[in-house]
Amino acid sequence: MTIDVAITIRRGDFVRDIAIASDAPVTALVGPSGGGKTSALLAIAGLVRPLAGHVRIGGRTLFDAAAGIDVPAHRRDLGVMFQEARLFPHLSVRANLGYARRADPAAVAAMAERLGIAALLDRWPRHLSGGETRRVALGRALLARPAALLLDEPLAHLDADRAKALLLLIGEAALDLPLLYVTHDPDEAITLGAQVVTVE
Template sequence: MSFDIAVEKRRGDAQVTCRIESGAGIAVLFGPSGAGKTSVLDMVAGLLRPDRGHVRVAGATLFDAAAGVDVPPERRRAGYVFQDARLFPHLSVRANLLYGAGGDSAGLDALAARFEIAHLLDRWPRSLSGGEARRVAIGRALLAKPAFLLLDEPLSSLDRARREEIMRVIEQLRDESGLPILMVTHDQAEAERLGERIVEL
């Protein structure tokens, strides 16, 4: 099983409750803004501690309130692609990718070719389009050799052509990487096209 998640967290007046059991492919968290989708990703990544429940990914227990297990975020090996890409503005695209790879350039050229970003390597993040920045952010996450991927609204704020471009990148990841992927969206068409398992919040 890729994801076995049962978490609860009170945030102010809101109670976030989520249960996910998924096999291969992409599990999609679907729902309106403010439903707690990003909070669930943060709990899986270890950035937010659930009040109760458990988080297991590919058989590894990352959090279990009853058993007292809470693996630190840096040891969970999550490849987290945030909604706003979060590239370092003072680093070139190449340096951003190398940061993800821990300074190891092995595999960078192959990944740049695969994601069609080789021509961007010497550019600065501020000069990238939304679609280019998303591809770089996904590439940086993959170069960190993650155990799983978390994608927070990876298609938001993109025009139709860029959305289709990133959709194809995500489909490629789903079909070729073998990584468990948990993705957040508020778009039902995206959820239905990409998700093997859809969980509505």
């Protein structure tokens, strides 16, 4: 799927031009903290409005300042996995997974098996480890059956073993749908075989 992004974004006093052009299965936006990577991802997702430019995913125009196009986030058909898992604290793991487009129970069970969290389906988010929480968040994003998946520093604050396990699962997800992967660690991008876009 082609990613064609050329936008100007503002966050507070920070203004930045970001350009991404890729047709790779995995595209990694790599650079140091504070460079605008997360802001770019949020703009692509429709959660931040750029000052100018365009966002086209798979040939579909999601934003074009000159043409007055700004597709609402919930209609962009993009799955987003944030740095913080953002699970619903009042819902069990099963209900968090099933929240995605009201996924049917069989699909939820199959996803839980795939991610190694089948034994956790009746737990509450507050009883999960960091790695378990990220797996639930990944599963919820995948169950939404998006056209593409946007991941913002998904391995942040995980220990090496949990990070490695989650990265393997993300690599498997990339076999099914395109990924835009934000990270400060070039090794993660290399492991995923990503086309790298560097943000300085």
